[in-house]
Amino acid sequence: MASDWEIDRALQAAAEAVVGRRLSTTELDRLKQSFRSKVGGTRFRFSRAIDETFGISEGTQQQKTAASDNLDRLVTDLVNLVAQPPKKP
Amino acid sequence: MNIIQSIADGESSAGDTSPLDYYLSHWLSAVLLAVGFALGWFVTALRTRAEISKMRAESITEEGKTLKEIQHHRRLYIEATRECAVCVNRLMDVLRSDAASDADVRTARDAFCSAVGDSAIPRFHELVEWEYLDKKSSSEELKIFVESHVAPELARFDRWIQAVNRDEFVVRRNLAPYKLSIGTVQPFLSVLSGLAPNDRATFEPGISQSIASLRGARVGE
Numbered sequence: 665m666a667s668d669w670e671i672d673r674a675l676q677a678a679a680e681a682v683v684g685r686r687l688s689t690t691e692l693d694r695l696k697q698s699f700r701s702k703v704g705g706t707r708f709r710f711s712r713a714i715d716e717t718f719g720i721s722e723g724t725q726q727q728k729t730a731a732s733d734n735l736d737r738l739v740t741d742l743v744n745l746v747a748q749p750p751k752k753p
Numbered sequence: 754m755n756i757i758q759s760i761a762d763g764e765s766s767a768g769d770t771s772p773l774d775y776y777l778s779h780w781l782s783a784v785l786l787a788v789g790f791a792l793g794w795f796v797t798a799l800r801t802r803a804e805i806s807k808m809r810a811e812s813i814t815e816e817g818k819t820l821k822e823i824q825h826h827r828r829l830y831i832e833a834t835r836e837c838a839v840c841v842n843r844l845m846d847v848l849r850s851d852a853a854s855d856a857d858v859r860t861a862r863d864a865f866c867s868a869v870g871d872s873a874i875p876r877f878h879e880l881v882e883w884e885y886l887d888k889k890s891s892s893e894e895l896k897i898f899v900e901s902h903v904a905p906e907l908a909r910f911d912r913w914i915q916a917v918n919r920d921e922f923v924v925r926r927n928l929a930p931y932k933l934s935i936g937t938v939q940p941f942l943s944v945l946s947g948l949a950p951n952d953r954a955t956f957e958p959g960i961s962q963s964i965a966s967l968r969g970a971r972v973g974e
Contacts, residue, residue, distance in 0.1 A: 678817025
């Protein structure tokens, strides 16, 4: 049906823009299936379908948390270092 | 005279036209009118469906752009945080070095402060703005985002700034306390506007405290 085709085309174009490459037929089918199985607003369903199909958001979220955790640990080391009494000459 | 009787009697009520023809022509008009209405309704329904599909397609395109921006700003924030980590390592190397002067410590500390205040925090704010755009339609999702990302990260920024404002730097080495401008930290409060009132009341004190602290309060003050 023409209207479904329009949505499918938008799904593919938007997903390819987010992923940064062309999608395979299998990926596209999984994306469409995931999108249609969700309940809620169109934007919400699309973002969930992207997450479920590609896991991109989760991946960069983990990298972000890891980078922030690492810096936090280094700052704790810095605090411990400066808290040490000064060396005697 | 009733209509059925007049049809049965073959009486004419309109010139030469028989009553049967007369009533059939009216029935035909009514049927054609009904078909016309049905067709009109069907065409309108199809058009409405096409409009809804078009709006959904546009929503998907918009969400695609937002997700792309979120990914982009998340990567920028990751890079900024890694840059901060390099600066902290350099500062610790300087502090461990016996040959390091106060000027060396100042330079290394300034580099870390600049990486946090001019790069990491603004990058995080840009990310928060895009995430807010994505989540503002669902106050529950926005609440989870504020609870699990915004509030903890602001508390971390506060710890990082407090670390370089310790007495060991400010008093012992006579370095000025590092303070963030109101423009750098105040915009984080705007994310609370999309929350339900009771959720806003829950998160506002903690976030406001982090912001006040980032603007210059020192450990123990």
